[in-house]
Amino acid sequence: MTAGYPTIDSLDDQLCLLESKGIDFVEVGIPFSDPLADGPTIQEASKIGIENGMNLTLLFEQLKRRKSKIPIILMGYFNPVLNFGIDAFLNACGEIDITSVILPDLSIEIYNRNYRARFEAKGIFPSFLVTTSTSQERIKKAVDICTNSFIYLVSSNSTTGGENNFSADQCDRLREITTLCGDTPVFIGFGIKNNDDVQKVHSISDGAIIGSSYLKAIENREERHYLDELLGVK
């Protein structure tokens, strides 16, 4: 979900709801003005989050005060993090027990050369995106970084919120990659919408990441209903 969406202080209630429904962890997105890899739904949520006044300073405050105990992963484009200050960001994550972050536009190569030492010194581990087009060699590099977090396996080559049918071929390919990742947990995301998708993804990997569909449910104020359906609660 995107911080600051739908309202500036909806985060904790949202977290509590997700916790009560049995979701295992929440990826909280830091809104950015130019979300390159995102489709219309997350773009819109980011825009509203920014208009509502969300920023990293406020987000860390909200997370520090949160009632919910659900584990959190921060997701954000690199610029707001850079602007906040890498060390300040890592310290702030440490203070609220966040150990995994997703920085989708930070590449493995640049991370390794310019940032890795500082992240690992603070015990913060990014999880890198891997796609069905990623080479074996790069998957190994990603696994080397992500052993203490997880691999974010992108189901389809598209911006977020796209269509996905999880065909047999595609599932085979996703399974191959999951196997390559060995003991490092693999979560699959992009285009996961319903209980069917979740079941398929669970049969392949360690977890499913749901973004755009859930934001749409929030927009339509039917997140409880959506979660029940997603989790197969009748």
Next chain:
Amino acid sequence: MLLKTESYTKPDDLGFYGEFGGAFIPELLRPNVEELDQVFMKCLSDEQFQKEYIQILKDYVGRPTPLYHSEKLSEKYGGTIYLKREDLNHTGAHKINNAIGQILLAKKMGRTKIIAETGAGQHGVATATTCALMNMECIVFMGEIDIARQTPNVKRMQFLGATVIPATSGSKTLKDATNEAIRFWINNPDSYYLIGSVVGPHPYPEMVAYFQSVISQEMREQLQQKTGSQLPTKVIACVGGGSNAAGAFYHYYREPEVKLIAVEASGLGLDSGKSAATSILGSPGVLHGSMTLLMQDESGQVTEPYSISAGLDYPGIGPLHAYSINEGRTQSVSVTDQQALAAAKALTRSDGIIPALESAHALAALEKITIESNDVIVVNLSGRGDKDMEHYL
């Protein structure tokens, strides 16, 4: 010393010019960008490729473009002032130099669907033109506001057979058109993204600068003939993303006696909140795949730039310019809307040349720098002003 000057034209292995540049891209784009890098590297030493590129520039684009000595400007400002006439290229701006180079790369890669972003529409027109020439499909993303203020170019693109898709997010200008182009590229990995300036992830900045470097290569030869020296004392060029400037500066980076002056648009004024003077108002940040100087607010959101000129209305600058300005090699100057409009009118009346609004910013810089009588100055006249008549009259 050598290494340092080389680093303006040759970034390190991850694509960094000092702290700026790199490829900050989601993994989804990695295969595309890697393939492009490999093909570009090969073309650098591919004689056949070079030959074809140079031949098209000569026979189709009309290069070399003249280096015109303006007696009127020289008289007005002192020194000897030349205009590098990129406005005389086919399609009316320097943008075609890069479009030809990249379309040849696309051809080598077997791609037939070309996408591009455009601000003033000059890059869109250049891309649509090369696509018509090479029989390729062309999709151009253009901010809604830019579509309204550069109508003639929209019509040209459409007549050339391109599909123009309005970018309706954010400031609805060049930045957002670029976002849309990149998203389309993610969703259509079989397309070729023909970026229009020295921005974007590595290898784009290096590649676009390389394809524009023909500008300063010609300048050296032409100055030699006209003045007996290949070196001017100053080169002036406007900077939106910075491709015409990169081309005009390229072969002078390693000549410390040549002053390089990058002109940015300050819109309604530096303190007005309506400006695009990135190197003055920006701080290090990441946009569109590279680390550069970036106009952003205190929480790292990219701020919406403003300039009357659609081609300069961009919140970042090419990473090599960010590096070169920070190192003090390039000096940046800023020019307001009003100053650019006045300079456009002055050149039109004194020399019968109607410059593009973007190029008018470079001309206006002549008012802002100190000029000695022994100065030899080249102003890169990046494009012609037909598209801007609504602003001029």
